[in-house]
Amino acid sequence: MEISPDQIVYFHLGPVAINATILFTWVVMLLLTAGSWLVTRRLRDTETMSRWQNLLEVLVEGMGDQIREVSQTEPGRYLPFVGTLFVFIASSNILGIVPGFRPPTGSLSTTTALAICVLVAVPLYAIVENGVAAYLRQYLQPTFFMLPFNIIGELSRTLALAVRLYGNVMSGTIIIAILIGVVPFFFPIVMELLGLLTGIIQAYIFAILAMVYIASAAQVEAAGAAASDRHEPNQPS
């Protein structure tokens, strides 16, 4: 039994082996891009709109609301990154019920790539928000001796993001494969339903955790700087 879609190689493109992960990532990308392009080709701001435009508006508005509630700021520049993570993971997990489709999120390579995107995005957003010095000073909170632990925490939460998504999607696939061997007809369908639910929840959690990490790096520092600004004028008096 293949534990990872990386091991299913379809064909070779020069030196690169095109395996199920790459192929189905392309399929998801193609679906999302072509779908968005088809829908946004004829946008209307009148009262009548196509149902697909309605769907996309609900999706974007909903993600914006969630980001606003979690980070207590305007979604503005966070929405493209966090929303893309959510839409990609959710659609690849949902498409897992299509026969023959192996979810690319069931491969540790994909989830590690996504987690590394978050790892890179956190300092980028924090530096754009507060500047380099303020971001680096955050590693020395609360004291200098916490520096190694802050760095380890940064890396281990990236690992946790990757393994959590991989483990959930992979376990769904494996359990269904085992159940098909044991009780072939009815029970795997129930587990597929459960897999749909877990897929959506994991996509939501991945996006929300990415947002929480970005927001904590971008805002705690701003609050701390404001507090120290308030503190300094008080000292002489």
Added chain:
Amino acid sequence: MDSIALIAAVSIFTAGITIAIGSIGPALGEGRAAAQALSAIAQQPDEANRITRTLFVSLAMIESTAIYCFVVAMILIFANPFWNYMISQGAG
């Protein structure tokens, strides 16, 4: 017992022990989290949305420890590096 049988036996036994012990802690933790969230919703029904969202995120974070154990068990059974090494030694 030759080494292949030994590796197989130890791997399967360890996989079972891993998932058995590793699921105790997250189960207790998730039970506590869900119970606290339910009583919080019962006391403040207006905050149900916020509590549910936080509950889902924290359940996923608690669950990830169980998922780590599951991944380790799956690696031991289906992608065991020692087993693969012994098989390749035997074939080569």
